[in-house]
Amino acid sequence: MELKKEYTVYILGGGQLGQMIWYAAQKLSKKLGITITVVFLCKEDDLCTSFDHQIGDINRYSDVYNFGLRLKGVENAVLSIEIEECNLMALMQLEEEGVVVYPSSSSLESIQDKYKQISRLNYGRIPVPRFTLCKNRQELINFYRDVAASIIWKPKMGGRDGLGIRVVNNQADSAKIPNAIPGVAQPLLDIAKEVSVLVARNAKGITRCSPVFETIQDSETHCLHYLKYSQDDELQNNKALYQIIANNSVVSLDIIGLAAVEMFLLSNGAILVNEVAPRLHNSGHLTNEFANFSQGEMYLRAILDLELPDWQMDFPEALLQNIVGPDDLSGEYSFKGIWEFMEYSNNMKNTSIDCNIYKKSTTRPGRKLAHIAFAGPDASALEDALAVYNKMVSVTQM
Ligand SMILES: Nc1ncnc2c1ncn2[C@@H]1O[C@H](COP(=O)(O)OP(=O)(O)OP(=O)(O)O)[C@@H](O)[C@H]1O
Numbered sequence: 001m002e003l004k005k006e007y008t009v010y011i012l013g014g015g016q017l018g019q020m021i022w023y024a025a026q027k028l029s030k031k032l033g034i035t036i037t038v039v040f041l042c043k044e045d046d047l048c049t050s051f052d053h054q055i056g057d058i059n060r061y062s063d064v065y066n067f068g069l070r071l072k073g074v075e076n077a078v079l080s081i082e083i084e085e086c087n088l089m090a091l092m093q094l095e096e097e098g099v100v101v102y103p104s105s106s107s108l109e110s111i112q113d114k115y116k117q118i119s120r121l122n123y124g125r126i127p128v129p130r131f132t133l134c135k136n137r138q139e140l141i142n143f144y145r146d147v148a149a150s151i152i153w154k155p156k157m158g159g160r161d162g163l164g165i166r167v168v169n170n171q172a173d174s175a176k177i178p179n180a181i182p183g184v185a186q187p188l189l190d191i192a193k194e195v196s197v198l199v200a201r202n203a204k205g206i207t208r209c210s211p212v213f214e215t216i217q218d219s220e221t222h223c224l225h226y227l228k229y230s231q232d233d234e235l236q237n238n239k240a241l242y243q244i245i246a247n248n249s250v251v252s253l254d255i256i257g258l259a260a261v262e263m264f265l266l267s268n269g270a271i272l273v274n275e276v277a278p279r280l281h282n283s284g285h286l287t288n289e290f291a292n293f294s295q296g297e298m299y300l301r302a303i304l305d306l307e308l309p310d311w312q313m314d315f316p317e318a319l320l321q322n323i324v325g326p327d328d329l330s331g332e333y334s335f336k337g338i339w340e341f342m343e344y345s346n347n348m349k350n351t352s353i354d355c356n357i358y359k360k361s362t363t364r365p366g367r368k369l370a371h372i373a374f375a376g377p378d379a380s381a382l383e384d385a386l387a388v389y390n391k392m393v394s395v396t397q398m
Pocket residue numbers: 129152154159160161162163165186187188189190191194217222223224262274275
């Protein structure tokens with residue numbers, strides 16, 4: 001592998017994942033003695049406006065096209081994403097004109113549409129839940145009658161962080177589903193555990209998988225709440241299986257870059273792929289401080305065709321909690337008790353801490369504001385540390 005001096009990465013979007021990419025680029029540049037310039041296309045109030053950026057709408061053709069066009073003819077330059085909802089027509093045109101886009105517009109097209117995504121995975125012989133496209137409420141009722149048990153409905157387009165997901169337990173419940181919005185319906189599965197594996201894949205098709213993480217969702221919002229890395233027997237024994245399924249999913253969707261593959265372990269022992277996110281992911285946050293490589297570094301290595309090393313955790317146990325905006329608070333906010341907790345945590349033995357506050361200027365119910373994570377040799381010490389955090393720290397009005 002030839003190491004070049006200068007690399008340029010243009011990113012669509014500029015939230016906390018973009019921030020993580022920027023920090024990873026600084027670290028990797030220093031480590032390898034190279035320069036990785038990262039520029040964001042983002043909104044005026046996005047976090048990444050504190051870095052090199054251009055203001056624009058990642059869903060508007062002209063904004064994306066003009067941003068990407070600056071890379072035309074530039075060597076070692078890649079146009080990439082921090083979030084998958086962006087203008088595909090502009091990406092297609094830029095690819096046509098020779099700009100390198102990773103993940104490609106074709107991969108992103110399959111990801112943006114939950115029906116296309118699950119169909120493509122299914123076609124690639126990846127185990128997925130039984131699914132059907134419901135163009136309207138009547139089709140959903142038909143599927144419900146056919147399954148003869150509870151079902152789950154997800155909007156075909158634009159769903160993320162559990163938004164729009166509805167559980168249908170009886171025919172009357174189908175009134176909860178918007179009639180004119182197409183969705184994907186699946187039987188409501190008996191899930192024993194949810195796991196995630198991140199896969200870094202470069203343009204040559206070389207891949208590296210992360211360790212296996214357990215994700216714990218909020219039962220109301222269907223959104224990730226806790227993340228765990230542990231020596232749990234089932235996770236360690238099935239590690240290779242989870243990694244192969246994740247690897248094959250990313251190959252099926254032909255993703256270049258980094259992707260998180262969300263999987264279900266069912267109570268009957270079957271493993272099914274839920275969905276794939278073609279970017280840095282919440283389930284990768286434990287690698288930011290507690291692994292030999294962060295997800296941001298693995299992502300940059302993949303898109304820039306740098307060496308893809310083995311990826312391991314540095315600790316036997318790790319635990320993360322997302323900190324989201326409380327239901328009764330919108331606007332400016334503060335983390336009450338955070339300094340007292342940081343002081344307290346200085347005396348914690350055998351427990352490493354990663355407290356990442358995203359510095360968003362305002363909160364709203366459920367908005368991801370920060371994460372707190374602990375790693376060490378002893379799982380119960382991490383649970384205790386988290387309990388102390390939850391007792392001492394709260395998100396309150398400014
Ligand atoms: N078929 C199913 N049976 C039971 N639970 C399910 C099923 N599909 C999804 N869920 C639950 O809903 C959660 C969110 O589903 P999914 O990942 O498809 O939605 P999403 O809006 O893309 O969420 P996110 O962006 O947080 O990953 C899953 O992690 C799981 O807890």
